[in-house]
Amino acid sequence: MKLVFIGKPGSGKGTQAKILSKKLKISHISTGDLFRQSTGEFSKLVHSYIDGGNFVPDDLTIKMLRERILKEDCKNGFIFDGFPRTLPQAEMLEKEIKIDYIIDVHISDEEAIKRMSGRRICKKCGELYNLNTNHIPKKKNMCDKCGGILFKREDQTSEAIKKRIEIHYKEVKPILKKFNPIIINGEQSIDKVTEDILKILE
Template structure:
């Protein structure tokens, strides 16, 4: 299957993308991974992207699209892929359609992870990270440390990242509503959107998504 995954920050896209891609046997293609891979491998696109980033500028859509196109043409993506973080706006969605049409390929579904805004704020603003190891992540409500402010794993200090503050989260949500959310209507017009709730245990959300995608596939 060829799937685009969308949803607001805090919806669990990264987690679900990894699990769903493994279940479906397709590569998980995220913009973050694309940038890191191209920059570390010093590809021409990576060098170009880095030049914009080093100057403090946003990487232009055409560079991101070129990276995504190159990744989707790799052998492991021949039978499908799961796009996470791309397209990020309607112009990128239109460009993706052009790329796929050139290859006579069509998307199978756009999976929309729906979560109330209050829950997004609670999920992100409650997150605490270990200063010694950023892989040690806790949450003041959902996964509290045994001792407040202290990592259960290594005893390091737990802190809230600047971009996890409530004010920053609300600004990120504004950007999502303005730039990314319109792609849902764009894809709804093509009959591709499958919306599921992103509330509940991780495994339950994955099961919900797989069932919804299967129904979508069966209906075609």
């Protein structure tokens, strides 16, 4: 099964992709993770876009994803998390890959800002926390899993978040019109969002 999850920053699409990739036994491909973990010739370029709250250009994104889906763990399917983000990306996707479902995890702008501003990440293991939701670390600024230090990414300042939402409207809206995705209410509990998505996939 090949799925696409789209949504505003902070919508929970990454959380849902992670949960459902385990349930469905398919790979979770997050463009955000792919970019942040990039090494080699494109690493500095990729990070310069991300740290400024901008999207990585289409040609670079597409090249990295083409290489990723050729790996063995994608042979049974995958979930694209955060791709496509632009119309050219969407057109490439339509041309090269048959996607079974495109799901838009929808939240309001206010909810996106609230969630993103509270995000913290463990420097050691990458575990995500959120000070504005129910996923708060037991000890302040310390990861429950490994004891690592939690930090706030540079692209999660209030200005960077607002900029990312503006870019989302500008670049993602044409994709919504083109593909007419299935819309899921992302402001429900994590379990309820998962349940709603699984009903669609049945």
